[in-house]
Amino acid sequence: GRTPMQWDSSENAQFTSGEPWLPVNDNYKNINVSVQDKDPNSILNHFRKMVKLRKDNEVLVYGDYQLLDENNEDVYAFTRTLNNETILVLLNFTNHDATIELPEISHVNQAMINNYHSVEINHSSIQLKPYQGILFKLN
Structure with missing residues (x-):
């Protein structure tokens, strides 16, 4: 109970x-x-x-959903797009570091929210810490 x-x-x-x-x-x-x-x-x-x-960004509520790297068993990655605004959501549901390759994402801005103090980005490769969740505004 x-x-x-x-x-x-x-x-x-x-x-x-x-x-x-x-x-x-x-x-x-x-x-x-x-x-x-x-x-x-x-x-x-x-x-x-x-x-x-979520309240301040309609794109998170009403934006079109696109799953990224659907074969990645460690990182759940998707974008939400509304009008000219796109937000990238990355969630590592594992207890270990996990990497995601996103060649279609050439540049990310400062994180909108992150449950760690930083994130490791190397070109199109992003490494997440255990249970890290992070959102980026892409444009």
């Missing part, structure tokens, strides 16, 4: 003043919304950035 939402480090993680239907996870004093809200690099704040990015 789903455990109670961990809002802060107070009793029952501030989920309820009553008895929760399932026990609160033991980690609630360190892993909760209040702690993550204060950390600019937390998963919560990264998710907020992704939601804002």
